[in-house]
Amino acid sequence: MPTTLADIEDMIARIALGDRNAFSALHDATSAKLFGTCLRILKDRAIAEDVLQVIYMKVWRHADRYASNGTSPMTWLITIARNSAIDRLRRIRATAEIGAEPDENLPASGPTPEQAAIARSEAGKITECLDELEPDRAGAVRGAHLDGLSYADLAQRHAVPLNTMRTWLRRSLQSLRECMAQ
Secondary structure (H helix, E strand, O other): OOOOHHHHHHHHHHHHOOOHHHHHHHHHHHHHHHHHHHHHHHOOHHHHHHHHHHHHHHHHHHHHHOOOOOOOHHHHHHHHHHHHHHHHHHHHHHHHHHOOOOOOOOOOOOOOHHHHHHHHHHHHHHHHHHHHOOHHHHHHHHHHHOOOOOHHHHHHHHOOOHHHHHHHHHHHHHHHHHHHHO
């Protein structure tokens, strides 16, 4: 025996009272129609299935808002389905626009070829200047600035007192500045 609109209205009224059996019956009676509505809008089966779950959660929470006042219960359900599917479609499109092609007016990320050439030149110069330092002092500078080691770690690694390490680094950086300025 097919489900009538009066049956669906009755199910919605019972769902408003928390009747899980009525909810299950409503799902069985209407899910194919609501899924079809979602699928027509979204054109993706998996997303339509997700939205269908959202629809039934809304029906469960808001069944008490349905008032027959001449409106078909299927119209109410299809409106929820349609609006939910459109909301999802809008979110999908907004997400796609965020990841869309970069605007031509925005500068490219990363260095320009000129900046990259300057950086390579400076890196070469820094390496030359580091090579002019005593090996243990150059190692301490590399450890502090490239490896992120603390003064205490460096002092322990080089077996010198902490204040000696601070002096090494301060003087080494002064020498590097002078070398780079030449």
